[in-house]
Amino acid sequence: MRIRRRRCRSVTVGSVRIGGRAPISVQSMTNTPTADAGATIAQIRSLVEAGAQIVRVSVPDEASAAALHRIVAESGVPIVADIHFRHDLAVAAVEAGVAKLRINPGNIQRPADVRVLAEKAASRGIPIRVGINSGSIPGHIREKLGTGADALWAAAERHLLLLAETGFTDTVISLKASDPMTTVEANLRAARECDRPLHLGVTEAGPSLEGAVRSSVAIGLLLARGIGDTIRVSLSGPPEDEPFVAWEILSSLGLGRIHPRLVSCPTCARTRIDVAGIAGELSGILRRIRGDFTVAVMGCEVNGPGEAREADFAVIGSPAGMILFEGGRRLPGTVQPGEIRSRLEHELSRFAEKQGGPAR
Numbered sequence: 394m395r396i397r398r399r400r401c402r403s404v405t406v407g408s409v410r411i412g413g414r415a416p417i418s419v420q421s422m423t424n425t426p427t428a429d430a431g432a433t434i435a436q437i438r439s440l441v442e443a444g445a446q447i448v449r450v451s452v453p454d455e456a457s458a459a460a461l462h463r464i465v466a467e468s469g470v471p472i473v474a475d476i477h478f479r480h481d482l483a484v485a486a487v488e489a490g491v492a493k494l495r496i497n498p499g500n501i502q503r504p505a506d507v508r509v510l511a512e513k514a515a516s517r518g519i520p521i522r523v524g525i526n527s528g529s530i531p532g533h534i535r536e537k538l539g540t541g542a543d544a545l546w547a548a549a550e551r552h553l554l555l556l557a558e559t560g561f562t563d564t565v566i567s568l569k570a571s572d573p574m575t576t577v578e579a580n581l582r583a584a585r586e587c588d589r590p591l592h593l594g595v596t597e598a599g600p601s602l603e604g605a606v607r608s609s610v611a612i613g614l615l616l617a618r619g620i621g622d623t624i625r626v627s628l629s630g631p632p633e634d635e636p637f638v639a640w641e642i643l644s645s646l647g648l649g650r651i652h653p654r655l656v657s658c659p660t661c662a663r664t665r666i667d668v669a670g671i672a673g674e675l676s677g678i679l680r681r682i683r684g685d686f687t688v689a690v691m692g693c694e695v696n697g698p699g700e701a702r703e704a705d706f707a708v709i710g711s712p713a714g715m716i717l718f719e720g721g722r723r724l725p726g727t728v729q730p731g732e733i734r735s736r737l738e739h740e741l742s743r744f745a746e747k748q749g750g751p752a753r
């Protein structure tokens with residue numbers, strides 16, 4: 394199925410373009426104290442290795458704004474400053490060199506404050522994301538419309554107008570609810586009503602497994618309709634899981650891939666090897682490898698050889714033990730339980746380099 398992307402304007406976030414004909418980009422966010430520049434830079438690098446192309450950091454105070462100078466200089470990826478309540482911190486973040494601002498219209502509403510930060514962003518040519526969450530819709534809109542899709546869009550529309558009155562139009566919109574279908578409805582509305590790039594995500598999506606499912610439903614439904622220009626999967630878990638899940642969503646829709654694809658059987662009474670354990674090991678290894686190929690883990694010889702022919706690389710349980718296939722051909726010997734990790738790391742790094750997808 395070919396997805397026709399919605400046409401919209403584009404903005405430039407450092408080295409990444411969002412919207413227009415640009416590929417859908419993957420974002421994530423740090424959870425270290427931003428004032429601790431060293432820890433934040435280390436986490437940003439870890440997120441980038443997992444596939445993040447843009448990273449957002451919270452800027453809750455002056456110490457965080459001051460740390461942004463070093464974070465921007467040493468991160469090697471566009472940094473977005475996440476600003477709430479204080480427009481002066483947005484100004485400080487722009488001066489520190491961030492590539493984009495995210496502001497929350499629920500808590501920066503005064504037209505004079507919006508004008509100051511918009512003029513500052515315009516002076517450096519950086520875009521602003523108007524990020525509306527269902528938990529922080531401005532009071533007067535909440536009283537009238539509640540917290541559903543109409544309220545999310547109304548809050549965004551009002552703030553876009555506020556920014557437009559200052560002459561600022563370099564904007565991205567996000568409309569996020571913790572309920573996936575409210576998120577979908579709000580973004581369908583935004584896609585109909587405006588031509589701004591849309592940042593997709595589900596807010597407070599939950600722990601890794603629940604959050605991955607809810608995010609996949611909302612983001613996947615929208616992307617399948619051609620809506621969405623950049624995505625962030627929000628998880629209460631290791632931040633590095635976020636870009637991983639985001640890329641799995643894009644890959645499942647044929648919209649992009651950076652890591653090899655891992656498939657594994659569900660196991661049954663015929664299972665001859667520890668499929669879950671091996672798939673877990675492989676998942677960790679493959680997250681550090683770039684490449685467009687498929688790796689399969691199959692518990693027995695029933696479907697194993699067929700899957701091995703389909704996959705580029707396969708690990709299969711057999712009466713003789715664990716055997717490996719590459720390009721549909723069996724590699725010599727068997728793999729002993731104690732050497733699984735080192736053998737798989739070695740074989741997959743070699744395979745990724747052979748495929749031209751550099752191992753990292």
Ligand code: SF4
Pocket residue numbers: 658659660661662663664665691692693694695696697
């Ligand atoms: S591949 Fe074998 S072990 Fe895995 S589910 Fe199928 S029959 Fe069971």
